[in-house]
Amino acid sequence: MNQPLSRWQRLWRWLKHPLWLGIPIGIFVLVLMGAGFQGVMVASNQNAFCFSCHLSMDTIVQEYKASPHYVSDGDVYATCADCHVPHPFIDKMKVKIAATADIYYMMTGKITKENFEEHRPELAQMVWDDMEADNSANCRHCHAGDNFLLSEQPQRARLNHVQMDKRGETCIDCHTGIAHKRIVIK
């Protein structure tokens, strides 16, 4: 019965997924050609682009939809890209290139829905390392100034936040699992 799919069958099954025809291929071709550069960057930052792979590939999207930054399909506090794509332009390019590598890994079957959980700790660690390295810059892009008033926070939050700079802590030190299943590495 259940014959394992060959690499080519898997590639084909993946390519014929309808979402593929529209958004991502077009975006990648445009990125590679360097055409309409700025516009492409904005378009690929929308959730639909990230969903096109992550919806069927793993459980990331479902978890995000149950998290506090998601309200409804038309209304979110933060998109995937808001948390994961760095703001400065050079960093954006770095992430685009890494995303192209992601395609390669998916085609060669390194990550599948079946083995996703095994790979999660290593993927989560990559994200944590990025956030440690830039002092959780993407979180701070929104949670700053009037959107991060210590005086308006509940005591437990305030007591932690007031000390974090002095203690050399950053958002992700305490807020892991904010958008996905919390991964614990021991």
Ligand code: HEC
């Ligand atoms: C073409 C398919 C595809 C698209 C589109 C895609 N991803 Fe991924 N993504 C993957 C695969 C496959 C992996 C696991 C690859 C690996 O690192 O081994 C991955 C891993 C990740 C990781 C964890 C590893 C890391 O690099 O930090 C994050 C975070 C991520 N994707 C976010 C996003 C966001 C945000 C978007 C939309 C801007 C997006 N992805 C669009 C296929 C895709």
Ligand code: HEC
């Ligand atoms: C695009 C803007 C944006 C980004 C990026 C963002 N947030 Fe939020 N976040 C919000 C908004 C809006 C709310 C809801 C209003 C509020 O609680 O301030 C929220 C709520 C929260 C809450 C309260 C959750 C609850 O249970 O109600 C926490 C904790 C939080 N964010 C942490 C983070 C962390 C950590 C990051 C980075 C990994 C991050 N946020 C990135 C906009 C953002």
Ligand code: HEC
């Ligand atoms: C030392 C740990 C720690 C650090 C570092 C930290 N937080 Fe928190 N944060 C907490 C705790 C504890 C709460 C209380 C809610 C809870 O129990 O999860 C909280 C609550 C919040 C809330 C909800 C506040 C409300 O009004 O209810 C937001 C938003 C938030 N944190 C964002 C951030 C952001 C953004 C950063 C980085 C700038 C950050 N936190 C850094 C521990 C921390």
Ligand code: HEC
């Ligand atoms: C509020 C910020 C936030 C949003 C929104 C968000 N993520 Fe994440 N993501 C994180 C953090 C933080 C981690 C690091 C692991 C952890 O603490 O959960 C992470 C980890 C990941 C991983 C690595 C696997 C894992 O479970 O850790 C992937 C893949 C990923 N995110 C993709 C996405 C995609 C795709 C979306 C949109 C559907 C998205 N993220 C939305 C903050 C966010």
